[in-house]
Amino acid sequence: MKKKFETKLRNTFNGLFSSSNQSIDTKGKTPGSSSDEKRKRPDSNDKIDSITKAQALTRGFLARKNYGIQQLSQKELQLYPILIKGNDPELSKEQEKELPRHIKKEKIALIGTSGMRSVELACQLSEGAPKLIVLDNSVQVTLFWRKVKEIIHHVKNEKEFLNELEAYISKDCKELDLSLYPFGNRFSKKLNNPNHTLKEFNYLEKLFKSYGFEQIKAIISNMSIIKQSWSEKDILVKIKNILARHDITTIYAYPSNIVAYMNDDIEEAEKILENIKKLNPEIAIHTDSVYFSGEGNRPENLYLVPKNKHNPSDVRKVLKIENILECQSLKSEFLNG
Template sequence: MKNKYENPNTENTAQEKATITIQKHCRGFLVRKRYAIHPLEARYQTNHPTFVVGNDPGMPLSLNKFQESEGKIALIATSGLRAVSLACMLGNAIHTPKIILIDNSSLVYNFWYALRAFMEDDKKAGTRKVFFQHLPAFLERYKHLYVRVVDDELSRNNSRGVHYLNQNIIVHFNSLFELFGYDYVRAVIQHTSLIKQSWADATTFVKVKNILDYLEVKNVYMYPSNIVATVIDTTVQNRILENIKTVMPALSIHTDYCQIHGQPEKIYIFRNQTPEHVKKNIFAYKYAEQCYKDKLQENDSEKQRAQGFPEETSKNSQEHSPLNTF
């Protein structure tokens, strides 16, 4: 029985609060569904160390024509500091470029996490001079997170005319500051978002695109480096390329991977993100080999027909199609 002195609006107020709570949870669920990105499970993470400077060849100057002079940009990238130089090159100081670093290696993630914290500490990185005073100690403390490469090792071991960057991390930072200015480079690193995930995870890239759309970032670039070139499984290759296509970047920057010399040798800049188009360029030599085999097979078939032998079955033709040679 209700108390006659009870406020008649109490019940309505309670219902309103309950309704508001439900709405809040619903909105929270919808926001999480659309924007929340979950890290890769620990059992699927790798332990590949960071190539801090990067073993990709030097980037072509033609990239400068893609620089955004005043709008916001985002660079979805992987691995080490090549992401920083690309973001600085493609972006502008009006809107600090946004790097979204996606990598499935816990070591790469931890290196970036430590570097970002280092850059945020004014006592260690407040000025360029202070930064260089503390950088050696930082590199020594986190040496287990990255590959230590002799300064000119990549260039010295290369006889094919490919230009590689000096691998000395201190020299590389100094070059970045000379090109783009200390404060700009520092801001880019501080502004970097880290995602411990695989480039083959479709949900991650859908949500990254949702976030960038929400932030009204119109100019998106992607730098998967040699990820596609080093993946053997064609199904995974296709997933990665479909994810890149989903984001609809203005351009993507890929590199190959030479199995003989054990390092990337070519850079590919794509505006057309169709997976088949990208693969035909990155794996051009395999397509060329297959075309040669197909031509030999075609010539053999013509000889067999001329000699009265039956043609090979379609099953064999399918087994030798370009899509099955990776």
């Protein structure tokens, strides 16, 4: 793609030169012409057209570089579980005090992941309707939010919303195949585990009671879903650039336990941490991933990492995963040595 662009740009710039045999070569240099050749003066309109084309190409390239987000296709999305609330721990009383609450007119954004916990955090951060961006590469998450936005667009109150959402989750969604099975049980293909679904909807009722239907509707209606991984190169910087175009420079991040969960894949975890460092959010809300016998891994602790403190090695220490990295590094050295 880069070579194709460079060739196109070089050909366009060639139109700026005075002779048909005077051009820019592949090294960006201009070959000399014989003294006995007649020089032709370029038409001024042609020159202007070439300049305009070159400028347009450059602008297009820079726009793609700074703002272009390539979303994953449906086939590229992963089958990751989604729960309406999620299983992250609640903010402690001390952490609630650390989390700012912006006034309604302040423009802020939250880049989150997974289910409705991102909406709850957006409500906790502002009296208004922050710009919520859910960045996730899960097919379940994508389908869930698509349906939630569709429902909240036409309902008049939380009761109608909850009834429609519950009906959607409870039915046998043939068109979704197994895409929403984790609502019931992450190890089951069944949608309707009554006990679990009840807990999820109790959470939603509490959420509406705490923040009101209008605020939650405003946040969901205006949210954006980006089908991509947190490890994608410069993904968070591009989101930051787009938000800046809309005068939103106060950004929070909620990667949840993605870094801790991905720690078995050192390279991917490092890419995520580097992306968050480049974003440099006001606060990044991380959770860990702790193993419980007979239950598997789940988040146990929640951490608020402030602005300018997002250095990957420091965040790993906060999440207590630096020892795992050291062990994996020593194991690699042993195997390769």
